[in-house]
Amino acid sequence: xxxxxxxxxxxxxxxxxxxxxxxxxxxxxxxxxxxxxxxxxxxxxxxxxxxxxxxxxxxxxxxxxxxxxxxxxxxxxxxxxxxxxxxxxxxxxxxxxxxxxxxxxxxxxxxxxxxxxxxxxxxxxxxxxxxxxxxxxxxxxxxxxxxxxxxxxxxxxxxxxxxxxxxxxxxxxxxxxxxxxxxxxxxxxxxxxxxxxxxxxxxxxxxxxxxxxxxxxxxxxxxxxxxxxxxxxxxxxxxxxxxxxxxxxxxxxxxxxxxxxxxxxxxxxxxxxxxxxxxxxxxxxxxxxxxxxxxxxxxxxxxxx
Amino acid sequence: xxxxxxxxxxxxxxxxxxxxxxxxxxxxxxxxxxxxxxxxxxxxxxxxxxxxxxxxxxxxxxxxxxxxxxxxxxxxxxxxxxxxxxxxxxxx
Numbered sequence: 001x002x003x004x005x006x007x008x009x010x011x012x013x014x015x016x017x018x019x020x021x022x023x024x025x026x027x028x029x030x031x032x033x034x035x036x037x038x039x040x041x042x043x044x045x046x047x048x049x050x051x052x053x054x055x056x057x058x059x060x061x062x063x064x065x066x067x068x069x070x071x072x073x074x075x076x077x078x079x080x081x082x083x084x085x086x087x088x089x090x091x092x093x094x095x096x097x098x099x100x101x102x103x104x105x106x107x108x109x110x111x112x113x114x115x116x117x118x119x120x121x122x123x124x125x126x127x128x129x130x131x132x133x134x135x136x137x138x139x140x141x142x143x144x145x146x147x148x149x150x151x152x153x154x155x156x157x158x159x160x161x162x163x164x165x166x167x168x169x170x171x172x173x174x175x176x177x178x179x180x181x182x183x184x185x186x187x188x189x190x191x192x193x194x195x196x197x198x199x200x201x202x203x204x205x206x207x208x209x210x211x212x213x214x215x216x217x218x219x220x221x222x223x224x225x226x227x228x229x230x231x232x233x234x235x236x237x238x239x240x241x242x243x244x245x246x247x248x249x250x251x252x253x254x255x256x257x258x259x260x261x262x263x264x265x266x267x268x269x270x271x272x273x274x275x276x277x278x279x280x281x282x283x284x285x286x287x288x289x290x291x292x293x294x295x296x297x298x299x300x301x302x303x304x305x
Numbered sequence: 306x307x308x309x310x311x312x313x314x315x316x317x318x319x320x321x322x323x324x325x326x327x328x329x330x331x332x333x334x335x336x337x338x339x340x341x342x343x344x345x346x347x348x349x350x351x352x353x354x355x356x357x358x359x360x361x362x363x364x365x366x367x368x369x370x371x372x373x374x375x376x377x378x379x380x381x382x383x384x385x386x387x388x389x390x391x392x393x394x395x396x397x
């Protein structure tokens with residue numbers, strides 16, 4: 001189960017009221033869904049490390065035209081992340097520069113009242129608008145629509161989704177990328193439950209709830225992935241687009257549904273153990289409401305997939 | 306087939322097999338000890354499943370990895386990041 005702050009964020013991001021339970025009102029976002037114009041705006045800059053990072057098995061064009069490099073677009077939906085945003089961007093830039101992969105960071109701010117947008121603009125000035133893309137929205141909308149919105153502007157062929165609250169550490173991204181290349185996986189998911197994955201800052205009660213929920217999920221859904229509610233993942237862009245079209249839940253049930261649907265469509269899922277550091281800033285509580293909505297989402301997936 | 310449908314099928318299959326054997330509808334003359342075990346079998350299995358669940362979750366909670374190092378590393382990187390960003394002109 002994800003951190004509570006994340007669950008809260010997921011719950012906050014979705015507008016209640018007119019949306020019936022467990023159905024995301026994609027509405028106009030769906031009808032407006034198009035493949036982003038990635039071909040037109042692919043970066044033409046050739047970094048010195050391109051030679052050493054050749055994707056295994058793709059031959060060079062004999063005419064000397066270099067094959068298109070892989071580009072990784074990181075989608076960062078934010079809401080009130082003024083404190084954390086500079087830090088997460090700094091860590092992302094550090095991680096990508098050290099590993100040499102081509103990247104861009106797309107910040108999707110939902111009209112945060114705390115000045116997140118200002119900070120984002122400063123970061124854009126510092127790191128350049130080819131690396132930091134600001135694509136804000138007027139108000140809090142769903143996480144799924146944030147991804148769709150972000151993908152429209154993404155010029156990469158891989159999409160990385162993660163939390164902006166420092167619970168996910170960008171140092172794992174190169175591992176995701178390596179894992180993806182290893183098996184040509186359609187999705188690589190960070191897992192807290194396998195290998196040397198783990199968490200920091202959870203008390204016993206939280207751990208019990210998390211493991212218990214995961215156990216029930218494994219029994220009922222048999223998903224083939226150990227961490228279903230995690231949201232630190234690498235997707236091939238077309239895979240993410242297809243999955244979002246098909247998903248109807250919201251919050252962290254949405255993350256579960258993505259994996260379940262991926263299995264339905266026979267996509268391959270690889271896993272990388274990650275460490276999840278909770279409560280860097282502020283308190284988080286897991287309320288009864290969240291547990292109930294999780295169970296409702298789980299049973300809906302059980303009955304419909 | 307949905308997961309729910311799979312479960313219902315499996316339960317229906319096993320349930321009807323158990324019922325048929327218990328009631329003796331298949332005309333098999335099972336020895337008495339067999340029938341004594343067969344009759345409460347679903348209850349036994351339920352209890353066993355419960356124990357397995359508790360045991361598994363308990364084990365997994367006990368071995369849930371605590372990432373102390375990651376937390377420490379993150380804290381020091383936060384300091385580093387704030388310093389570096391301050392130098393580059395970020396106003397927090």
